[in-house]
Structures are given as C-alpha cells and as structure tokens.
Amino acid sequence: MQQSYVYILKCADGTFYTGVSSNLTQRLFQHETGYYPDCYTASRRPVELVFYAEFTDINLAIEKEKQIKKWSRAKKLALINDDFDALPNLAKKKFNK
Numbered sequence: 001m002q003q004s005y006v007y008i009l010k011c012a013d014g015t016f017y018t019g020v021s022s023n024l025t026q027r028l029f030q031h032e033t034g035y036y037p038d039c040y041t042a043s044r045r046p047v048e049l050v051f052y053a054e055f056t057d058i059n060l061a062i063e064k065e066k067q068i069k070k071w072s073r074a075k076k077l078a079l080i081n082d083d084f085d086a087l088p089n090l091a092k093k094k095f096n097k
Helices: 024-033 057-068 073-080 086-090
Strands: 006-008 016-021 048-055
Touching: 006 024, 006 057, 006 073, 016 024, 016 057, 024 086, 048 057, 048 073, 073 086
Parallel strands: none
Antiparallel strands: 006 016, 006 048
C-alpha cells in the first residue's frame, strides 16, 4: 500500500499551508521552486516543512488534511510543537454572552 502524507509548511510571511501528497519529497520541491505559480506558497517562499504525518490510506490522509485546514493557528502550532495535550482545549469555542 502506498504511503500518503499530510504536511504543514511555514511560509516566509508566517502563514501555514496544509497539504496532502503521496510523494512528499517531490511536492516539497514543487513548493520550494514555485513549480505551480498560482499555488498559495509560490509567492510566500521560502517555505519550511514544520510537520508531517504518514498514512497508509489516502482517504484518511485527505480527511485529516481537510480537518487541519479548518483549525486555528493556535491549534496548528500545538500540533507542530507536539503539544498534543493542548489540542482538545484549543478546539473549544468561546462564545460571547
């Protein structure tokens, strides 16, 4: 079964880009070189790989990528910093009373 990867890049402007790929090395090269000029990262280079996770099921990888894309910056930072205990609390929404 082919490996798939969910990854997070930190862009030069401090933003994060989350993606999924079955060939992480090739995809990183494409981000770093601006291979796709209309891609989010093309105008935000250089980029730095700050997180990745391996999956054996591409469907699960795509599901996780979509989930992470919806996360707040704080929650993404907790994931990047291996602060897994903080993730549940960062998922809670604060409502104005």
